[in-house]
Amino acid sequence: MRRSAEAGRPADAVEQRIYSAVFDSVMAQRLAPGTKLPEAALCTLFGVTRSVVRKVLQRLAHDHIVELRPNRGAIVAVPSAEDSRQIFEARRALEAAIVALVAARATAADLQALREQLQQEQAAMHRFDQPAWARLASAFHLRLAELAGNGILQRCLAETVSRSSLIVALHEPPGNAPCEHEEHAAIVEAITQGDAARAAALMHQHLHALEQHLRLDRTVSEPSLAERLGLR
Structure with a gap:
């Protein structure tokens, strides 16, 4: 009888490993919106049972990272244009509060x-x-949330940033940076000076600019096999 690759590990640790693998891949844009997440493949990759995989997929669905489709399996979530507008609106409010706390x-x-x-x-x-x-651009924002010292804000931002990563993967034109490095540097400088108001204003501008780069009216379709092979 084949021994599970995860045998002997606490159930929570195994589930967290699978969750983190999917979550981190979304954050790094290795898993694009609409990507199928077959249960059988995940079971094989992680050496676990279907019940473990289903539990993790349910957690990911609860956090809006995955969509569970009846009789068709799980896919990486595909946010709508209206979802995108609401998520960025919420993110601007969250991160303005976060950087003000970090500055203090x-x-x-x-x-x-x-x-x-x-x-x-x-x-x-x-x-x-x-x-x-x-990955580093997202990690910067999450690190600020950690430094704010407010666990509720941190958890809210983790979900919002992951959903933002899906939106960027879906709607950002090729070649654009997910975040501008110089804008991050300016925010850190304002925090260093203890200028909470300026840090919050810079973060608002930064996230607004990121949203403005997105082409929310762009129709995104599944690439054909020819397109995947570079033949079209």
């Missing part, structure tokens, strides 16, 4: 860690590593 509470060590994160962003940008750039 951040320690010297926190600020140094943020600067180091910006250096990683810049390095990814210069080597044209789009997946790493997308």
Whole structure:
């Protein structure tokens, strides 16, 4: 009898590993909206039973990362244009509150860690590593939420950022950066100066600019096999 790859591990740890694998892949835009997530394939990849996979998919659906379609399985969620507008509206409000708290509470060590994160962003940008750039851009916003010291805001932002990543993957024109590095740097500088109002204003502008780059009226269709093979 084949031993499960996850045998001996606590059930919660196994489920979290699968959840994080999907969540992180969405954040890094490796899993595009509409991508199928077959239960059988996930069971094989993680060495778990269908009941474990279904439980994780239900969690992901609850967090709006996945859509569960009756009799057709799970796919990475595909936000509508109206969903997108509402999510960015909520995100601007959340992150304005977050950066104001960070400006008031951040320690010297926190600020140094943020600067180091910006250096990683810049390095990814210069080597044209789009997946790493997308992951680091999202990580910057999540790190700010962590530094704000408010667990409720942090959890709300984690969901909102993941849903934003889906929107960017679906609607952003090819070649655009998910976030502008210079705008992140300006926000950190305002936080360093303890200027909560300026940090909040810069974050609002930053997220508004990101939303404006999106082509929400663009029709997105499933690429044909020929397109996937570069023949069309």
